[in-house]
Amino acid sequence: MSRSIVRQSKFRHVFGQSAKAEQCYDDIRVSKVTWDSSFCAVNPKFLAVIVESSGGGAFLVLPLSKVGRVDKNYPLVVGHSGPVLDIDWCPHNDNILASGSEDCTAMVWQIPDHVPTRPITDPIVVLEGHSKRVGIITWHPTTRNILLTAGSDNLIIIWNVGTGEPLISMDDHPDLIYNVSWNRNGSLFCTTCKDRRLRVCDPRKREVVAERLAPHEGIRPMRAIFTREGNIFTTGFTRMSQRELGLWDPTNFEEPIALLELDTSNGVLLPYYDPDTNMVYLCGKGDSSIRYFEITEEPPYVHYVSTYSSKEPQRGMGFMPKRGVDVSKCEIARLYKLHERKCEPIMMTVPRKSDLFQDDLYPDTAGPEPALEPEEWLEGRDEDPILVSMRDGYIPPKSRELKVAKKNVLESRPSPRRSMSSCDGSNLPPQLLEKLLEEIQNLKATVLSQEKRICDLENKLSKYTNGTV
Known part of the structure; x- marks a missing residue:
């Protein structure tokens, strides 16, 4: 009898556990900018956090192994003339990071494997095309060197960072864009906007292929992400300002697959999705808890699993790609929670007694090799991510330098730092x-x-x- 009542799932007992004090990153002055981004990005090599800085925008990049107290003189990445609003690691090169700022530019940076001795001030490429602040940065999931930026000018630009050139511009949004999410193979992306519409866009056709007015009836900001099956998971607010989540089929936006009310808190729920396990983790700005759900094909489709609770509210959150989790401890996800002055790793673990590799928990996951080149993607090709096995744990590849073609926009715009001398080492x-x-x-x-x-x-x-x- 009990079997028919209790839902069978290998993730039913997933529990969250915070790292010990000595495994946290202390003395980090997290940015106080009022912008609904995560302020944190992480990959199997580095942790990056947007920090407070005078005279422009800066972020801190730490090797994952550099735990403990961060020296106040630790070199920052500084190059923006305004506060940094969003950062994102390249999925195909663990040493490449993109940043967007209030100074209307996006920049792409090469981070060295060793600790730098001085601040990193020169980006590989500067992307100039927005007339207002750049608040959203997201890399293409399967194609090399393709980066999407969205600004407060309601414009979406897709760049080839290998040449520094804009490939596609879309101005279909009449108001502020809240978030952008690519689908699994990068053929479409979905957006949420201040005009309360959820849109599905085909970038190569430069058109909106589906849209839904007010998937959540409240006027507060929404978030939307694609799931592995091609559905769209959304978070928003009801008319009575209750937080709500929904699951939608973009080919039939009339009725939701699932709609679930949560609570009456104010913070925007940021969803972090793991396509390998179909788990989604909801982190609210100012919340002290992380709720997690499993998305399945049987009703009610979005199943509540559990909640990780702590005492401290979160300022932001970073989500580790599956390549970076510890398979020997049955860890299926790791989040990096930002406090006022520190960053705390939180491990999500499935309790198992065996020390052997758990095949059912770790299907092959997206690896660092891109499936397509920019030209192939522009011509209309689509490929799923190239998968790698997690059986022996994941070892990040050695640093690879991003090659920027000579027609880079920086070539025609000499930096004042570089005009001092032709032999200043800038070409090294x-x-x-x-x-x-x-x-x-x-x-x-x-x-x-x-x-x-x-x-x-x-x-x-x-x-x-x-x-x-």
Whole structure:
């Protein structure tokens, strides 16, 4: 009898566990900008957090292993002249990060594997095309070097960062865009907008192929993400300002597949989705809890699993790609919770007694190799992500440099920093430049110690020659 009542699912007992104090990242001044982004991005190599900074915008990039207290003089990534609003790691290169800012630009950065000795100030490429702040940054899931940006000018631009050129512009939105999400193979993306419409867009046709007015009746901001099956999961508010989630079929927007009321809190619910397990984690700005649900093909389609609760409210959240979780501990997801002054990893684990690799928990997942080149995608090809096995755990590939073609926009717009000298090292690879800087520091230290030794010897010699000894 009980079997028919209790839903069978291997994720029914997933539990969240915060990292120990010594495994957290302390003394991080998280940005206080009033913008509904996650302020945090993470991949199997690095943790990036948007931080408070004077005189422009900056973010902090830490190797995952650099836990504990962060030195207040730790080098930041600084290049924007206004506050940074959104950051996103490239899914095909763990050393490449894109940022969007109030200064109306997006920038792409190469982060070295080792800790830099000075702030990173020169992006690989600057993307200039928006007339107002750039608040949304998201990489294409399967195609190399394709980046989507959305600004407060209600414009969506898709770039080829390998050339620094805009490929596609869409101005179908009459009001502020709240979020953008690609589907699994990158053939479509969905958006939510201040005009209360949920849209599905085909970027290569430059048109909206489906839309739904007010999937949630409230006027507060909505969020929408594509699921693995091609449905759209949304979070929003009811007319009475209750938080609500929904599941929609974009080929038939008339009725929702599922609609579920949650609570009456104010914070916008940010959904983080894992296509391998079909689990979605809801994190509200200002909440101290993370709710998680499983999406299935049987009613009621969106199943509540459990809630991770803590005492501290979250300022933002980062979601680790499946490649970065610890398979030896049956960890199926890891979130990075931002507090006022620190970042705390939270592990989502399935309790299992066996130490063996659990095939049913870890199907092959999206790997770092892109399935398409920009030209192929523009011509109309679609490919699912290239999958990799998690059986032996995932080892990130070594740093690969992003090659930018000579017709890069930066070539015609010399930076004031670079005009000082033609031999300032700006053409060197970042790793070689950092190594040279370290050697220069060592040489300076050696010269200073030798100067001191020479002075001591000269003093002793003068005493002998003056007959004082």
